[in-house]
Amino acid sequence: MDKQHLWDETWLQFADMMAVRHSKCASKSVACVIVKDEKPISIGLNGTPPGHTNCNEIFLKRDDGFYKRAEYVSANTVDLLETPVSFIHDGVTYIKCSDPYDHHNWSKQHEIHAEINAIGKLAADSTNAFGATAYVTHSPCHACSLALIASRVARVVYAVGYEHGDGLDLMRESGIDVVHMPLEKSFKNTL
Ligand SMILES: [Zn+2]
Ligand SMILES: [Zn+2]
Numbered sequence: 001m002d003k004q005h006l007w008d009e010t011w012l013q014f015a016d017m018m019a020v021r022h023s024k025c026a027s028k029s030v031a032c033v034i035v036k037d038e039k040p041i042s043i044g045l046n047g048t049p050p051g052h053t054n055c056n057e058i059f060l061k062r063d064d065g066f067y068k069r070a071e072y073v074s075a076n077t078v079d080l081l082e083t084p085v086s087f088i089h090d091g092v093t094y095i096k097c098s099d100p101y102d103h104h105n106w107s108k109q110h111e112i113h114a115e116i117n118a119i120g121k122l123a124a125d126s127t128n129a130f131g132a133t134a135y136v137t138h139s140p141c142h143a144c145s146l147a148l149i150a151s152r153v154a155r156v157v158y159a160v161g162y163e164h165g166d167g168l169d170l171m172r173e174s175g176i177d178v179v180h181m182p183l184e185k186s187f188k189n190t191l
Contacts (some may be wrong), residue, residue: 033118055110060089
């Protein structure tokens with residue numbers, strides 16, 4: 001395995017671990033790690049801004065769809081003719097979302113994408129992403145692709161295709177080297 005490939009896989013694995021362990025979105029665990037001159041200079045996760053209620057404090061995803069904490073369900077969205085599907089988890093009552101896009105719509109209003117969070121953190125200090133590589137667990141959406149182009153990253157490496165990830169061609173047309181690298185799970189040191 002060549003050196004570049006090995007480092008790409010390492011940073012992407014790191015992004016994946018950040019996402020799985022630390023994202024507070026009930027739907028998707030996404031992370032973006034920006035690496036420049038062999039150093040991680042910024043890490044972004046998908047989620048609400050600091051101090052705001054986290055997605056997973058409101059929503060819960062199960063095999064049959066999204067559920068919402070009862071206190072966040074407004075009375076006029078509950079179909080009074082049918083008993084809502086609900087369950088209790090850790091003493092909290094959750095009600096099944098009747099609208100499958102409930103989380104999607106809430107997320108668009110409240111959650112910041114991982115790439116934007118990573119780029120935003122750079123704006124708050126003196127470093128920048130010029131010439132850097134962005135390692136993202138999911139292929140960037142259109143808006144994040146535009147932001148990555150604007151921040152002048154040189155490469156984007158992602159692990160899984162995201163259904164709203166239609167910005168790949170746009171980034172390629174802008175001269176960004178876009179690499180799809182599916183990850184093998186389970187890297188572990190065997191002592
Ligand atoms: Zn979410
Ligand atoms: Zn995005």
